[in-house]
Amino acid sequence: MSSYITPEILKGTRDFLPKDMAKRQTVMQKIKTVFERFGYDTIETPVIEYAKTLLGKYGEDNKLVYQFKDNGGREIALRYDQTVPFARLVASNYQNLPMPFKRYQISRVWRADKPAKGRYREFYQCDIDVIGTQSLVAEAEIARVMADVFQTLGFERFVIKFNSRRLMNSILGRFNVPPEKQIEVIRMLDKIDRIGEEGVTAGLKEILPLKTIPPLLKVLFFKGSITQKIASLKSYSTQEIEDFFRLCQEFGLDEKFLEFDMSLSRGLDYYTGITYEVFLPDVAIGAVCAGGRYDDLCGLFCKEKFSGVGVAFGFDRIMVAMEQLNLLNEIRLNAQVLVTYFDEATLPNAFKILTNLQKEAINAEIYFEPEKLSKQIKYADKKEIPFVVICGPDEIKKEEVTIKILKTGKQKTIPQTQLTSYFNGYVFS
Amino acid sequence: MKNNLKIAIQSKGRLKDDSLKFLRSLRLKFTVREKSLFISCTNFDLTILFLRNEDIPEYVGRGVADFGIVGENILAEKENELKVVQKLGFGTCFLVIAIPKLSNIKTPNDLEGGRIATSYPQTLTRYLRQNKISATVITLRGSVEIAPSLNLADAICDLTQTGTTLREQGLVPLTSLLQSEAILVESPFPKLQKDSFLSLL
Numbered sequence: 001m002s003s004y005i006t007p008e009i010l011k012g013t014r015d016f017l018p019k020d021m022a023k024r025q026t027v028m029q030k031i032k033t034v035f036e037r038f039g040y041d042t043i044e045t046p047v048i049e050y051a052k053t054l055l056g057k058y059g060e061d062n063k064l065v066y067q068f069k070d071n072g073g074r075e076i077a078l079r080y081d082q083t084v085p086f087a088r089l090v091a092s093n094y095q096n097l098p099m100p101f102k103r104y105q106i107s108r109v110w111r112a113d114k115p116a117k118g119r120y121r122e123f124y125q126c127d128i129d130v131i132g133t134q135s136l137v138a139e140a141e142i143a144r145v146m147a148d149v150f151q152t153l154g155f156e157r158f159v160i161k162f163n164s165r166r167l168m169n170s171i172l173g174r175f176n177v178p179p180e181k182q183i184e185v186i187r188m189l190d191k192i193d194r195i196g197e198e199g200v201t202a203g204l205k206e207i208l209p210l211k212t213i214p215p216l217l218k219v220l221f222f223k224g225s226i227t228q229k230i231a232s233l234k235s236y237s238t239q240e241i242e243d244f245f246r247l248c249q250e251f252g253l254d255e256k257f258l259e260f261d262m263s264l265s266r267g268l269d270y271y272t273g274i275t276y277e278v279f280l281p282d283v284a285i286g287a288v289c290a291g292g293r294y295d296d297l298c299g300l301f302c303k304e305k306f307s308g309v310g311v312a313f314g315f316d317r318i319m320v321a322m323e324q325l326n327l328l329n330e331i332r333l334n335a336q337v338l339v340t341y342f343d344e345a346t347l348p349n350a351f352k353i354l355t356n357l358q359k360e361a362i363n364a365e366i367y368f369e370p371e372k373l374s375k376q377i378k379y380a381d382k383k384e385i386p387f388v389v390i391c392g393p394d395e396i397k398k399e400e401v402t403i404k405i406l407k408t409g410k411q412k413t414i415p416q417t418q419l420t421s422y423f424n425g426y427v428f429s
Numbered sequence: 430m431k432n433n434l435k436i437a438i439q440s441k442g443r444l445k446d447d448s449l450k451f452l453r454s455l456r457l458k459f460t461v462r463e464k465s466l467f468i469s470c471t472n473f474d475l476t477i478l479f480l481r482n483e484d485i486p487e488y489v490g491r492g493v494a495d496f497g498i499v500g501e502n503i504l505a506e507k508e509n510e511l512k513v514v515q516k517l518g519f520g521t522c523f524l525v526i527a528i529p530k531l532s533n534i535k536t537p538n539d540l541e542g543g544r545i546a547t548s549y550p551q552t553l554t555r556y557l558r559q560n561k562i563s564a565t566v567i568t569l570r571g572s573v574e575i576a577p578s579l580n581l582a583d584a585i586c587d588l589t590q591t592g593t594t595l596r597e598q599g600l601v602p603l604t605s606l607l608q609s610e611a612i613l614v615e616s617p618f619p620k621l622q623k624d625s626f627l628s629l630l
Contacts, residue, residue, distance in 0.1 A: 403542075405541075405542045405563070407563070408541055408542060408563075410541060410542045412542050412543070414544070414580075415580065418544075418581070421565075421567065422544065422565050423565075425544075425565040425566045425567055425568070426563065426564070426565045426566075427554050427557045427558065427563060427564060427565070427566055428563050429557050429558045429560070429561045429562055429563045
């Protein structure tokens with residue numbers, strides 16, 4: 001009787017207890033509601049795929065794909081992100097899908113990574129994409145969705161930073177930066193927040209001729225409003241960024257949530273047009289959402305070309321940020337009412353009360369044993385159930401019911417017929 | 430009805446007579462007929478619409494009526510952000526929480542966990558949240574004053590001018606949520622002829 005299995009989980013994976021799950025589900029539901037408000041439907045792909053479907057798509061990170069041989073000796077891989085399975089799904093179903101096709105997807109992915117703070121082996125990804133259109137209205141819509149998500153979650157301050165890959169190419173081309181060096185230059189520009197303009201200048205000296213650097217930085221780090229910035233770049237290809245900004249405004253996006261930032265360098269080798277990243281000025285946690293326009297989603301799976309635009313929300317980071325800003329304080333667990341089990345004789349009446357509450361869509365449960373009242377109340381307290389309903393022989397005789405409000409300890413006796421309306425009208429302050 | 434200016438006023442109730450008096454004070458001429466839903470002014474391109482109190486913000490908010498005369502209490506309840514042209518100085522009343530004379534409730538905090546009957550659920554809910562009081566709101570369309578004596582509520586939240594009705598039901602005011610008077614409101618949509626009406630004020 002000594003060899004129990006240690007109840008442990010893998011590093012980089014997590015258990016979530018009811019309170020945490022209530023928070024996560026509330027946040028996830030709010031995000032979904034916004035996606036659905038814009039007409040996005042969801043899809044699901046298998047957790048396991050043929051290894052060949054996933055391998056070779058993630059460059060350096062291929063080694064982080066979880067792989068194994070299944071019982072039949074097949075080479076299997078675990079879902080590493082949602083984009084590659086989405087591309088695979090589109091390649092085999094595009095004839096049946098409405099085009100343009102928009103979908104949201106929230107599911108778990110696995111990475112054989114070394115766990116660190118904020119880096120997990122199992123976590124959720126939360127993506128939206130629109131494919132099959134080149135229209136910048138799609139970019140503007142996604143910007144609106146991002147803004148609506150962060151507003152719906154209760155963030156007062158957030159910034160959607162955007163840039164245009166096309167514009168960057170045009171500027172760097174004009175300064176005679178050869179294509180193979182452009183990525184290096186953009187990576188260096190991205191460090192501006194950490195190392196400042198001097199640091200960037202020093203870094204660029206390694207890549208570019210000295211005399212190019214000051215005029216280039218003058219163009220890129222022009223200070224002013226979005227309109228002024230765009231105006232200062234008139235001699236480059238600003239059409240895309242101009243149209244995007246105009247569409248965002250016409251779409252009702254407040255300019256205070258937008259920032260045109262030419263140091264943004266997200267997914268250089270992947271994105272081809274507008275790119276975006278969302279930051280929360282009140283929480284130092286990095287980007288909480290990012291993405292952009294890409295040219296060819298399904299290139300590896302079929303000859304059809306699908307241009308698209310999409311973003312991924314960093315669900316875990318959003319949770320941390322909301323926790324820090326106290327935006328998750330009011331989340332309640334499921335049961336709102338505990339009906340006490342007074343004794344055998346009154347049990348049928350307790351069941352009746354319970355059923356009536358449930359019929360009115362009030363989440364309620366009954367205690368399983370006729371224990372002392374204090375023990376039943378303790379249970380409610382631990383489960384964060386706000387109300388306990390007590391209906392003993394005295395109350396039954398008078399057709400009354402007593403409600404104990406756990407937050408204050410106050411008791412209130414009312415006619416049994418008013419019980420459901422009491423809870424339905426309750427204002428939690 | 431042609432596309433002229435329209436002003437919505439109460440079809441019956443405590444603001445009706447004073448609203449008509451106010452319009453006459455602007456030298457508008459019209460004859461009120463019993464039960465008519467709208468009448469036209471004879472000396473100005475304006476139609477007066479007679480509507481239910483609570484519907485007035487709706488009509489003005491959608492631009493169906495260009496102006497409206499309504500109690501501030503209604504505007505607060507509808508949470509309609511209409512532009513207030515001016516306060517009209519009549520129809521003054523208070524939205525109060527009142528309790529039975531012999532109630533255990535002595536301060537607003539004693540309302541915690543209680544039942545409050547009202548025709549103003551939004552305004553009451555806002556008050557409860559602001560004052561961190563949790564309680565049950567029972568929404569009734571009218572005759573709110575009798576709810577405590579029937580054990581439907583522990584308190585009520587209702588309009589009072591002089592307090593007579595409250596006293597008759599054995600109720601006393603506990604606290605006042607807002608003071609209200611009649612106000613002239615304007616629709617958010619532009620219309621050329623609006624200015625000609627505003628210049629009468």
